[in-house]
Amino acid sequence: MQADIFKRRRNDGLIFFAVLTVLTVGSLIITQYDLQKGFISTAKAIIWGISNFYPDAMSMTKLTGILLKLRETVLMSIAATTVAAVLAMVLALAGSRTTRINSLSSIVTRGIASLFRNIPLVAWAMVLMLAFSQSPLTGYLALFIGSLGFLTRAFMETIDEASNDSVEALQATGAGYFHIIFQAVLPSSMPQMISWLLYMIETNIRDATLVGILTGTGIGFSFDLYYKRLDYHTASLVVILIVITVITIESISNNIRRVIL
Template sequence: MQANIFAKRRRDSLVFFSLLIVLTVGSVLITQYDVVKGFTSSIKAIAWGLSNFYPTPESFKKLPDMLIKLRETVLMSIAATNIAAIFALFMALSGSRTTRINSAFSIISRGIASLFRNIPLVAWAMVLMLAFSQSPLTGYLALFCGSFGFLTRAFMETIDEVGSNAVEALQATGAGYFHIVFQAVLPSSMPQMISWLLYMIETNIRDATLVGMLTGTGIGFSFELYYTGLNYHAASLVVLLIVITVLVIESLSNWIRRVIL
């Protein structure tokens, strides 16, 4: 019996990797991608980066201005994520199978969440830029829309995973909708929701750099100015600041997760 199971697993693995190889080779042939040139270009790019893309004492003179832009980016990301989480929570409660008011609200909520989640953040930034031009508000709204869709979906799945025993017990005692939500659903799902919120904050701080390049705000716009101005040393310092910030935020998020989970 076990021999048949192992043989089936080996056969399935062989089929999977064969399909993967066929798809890879087919993609290379269709796109006419030069694999050898790609590897050699990567080596040349690394060599260029090591010789040109690094901070210098002169670039550190621009550090105060960079820190101001970095603070703007971080605060905008946190604000957009937290406000989006509030709206996402209400939308998730109306869309979850555990807490939905009726099936119509659930379908509408899930449809809205899917719509917002499947539109890329860059697309949100470009569409909103047509209405609000290049401004911090455009970057904020782009991050808000992307966060809203993702968190609504994540919160729905978290609520759906809550055990129905506590909900059914409260319903049997005649508890109302809000008592069930605040006494059974939210206490059980809140730790996982906070984990999703922290993950979204980390993601938005990284994505805010790209959004800033499009909307002309924050640290992303500073990077674009330095890079297009051929000031590669200052641009590399911007990248270094972003990496350090993301690592600090990630460490802080992991610490909070260990405390609440």
């Protein structure tokens, strides 16, 4: 019996790798991608980056302005995420199987979450630029909408996975809807919700760089500006500061998660 299971798994694995190989080779043929040229170009790009893409003394004179733009990006990401989290919590309570008002509210909420979550952030930024042009509001709204979709879905799953023992105990005592939410659902779900919120802040700080390039705001705009000017030394300083910021935020988030979870 175990031999048959092992053989079936081995055959499934061979089929998977065979299909993956066919798709890879087919993609290379259709796109006419030259693997040898790709590896050579990668090596040349690394050599060029080492030779040109590093901060110099002149770029350091622009550090203050870059830090101000970086602060703008971080604050915008945090604001968009936290405001979206509040609304996402309300939508999650209306859409969760445990706390939903009725089946219609659950369907509508899950539909909104799927729509906002499955459309890429870049697409939202481009759509919003048609209405608000290039402005901080465009970047904020793009991050807000993306965060709302993701957090609504994550919060609903968190509420659904929470223990129902306390909910059933309160229902047995005749507790009202809001008593159940504030005394049972939220206390058991809040640590995981905070973890999702921190994760979304990390993600938005990274995504805000790309959104900034499109909307002309924040640190993304600074990178785009220096790169198009061929000022690679200052552009590299922007990249280094972004990496340091993301690593710092991630480290803080991980420490908070270890405390609350």
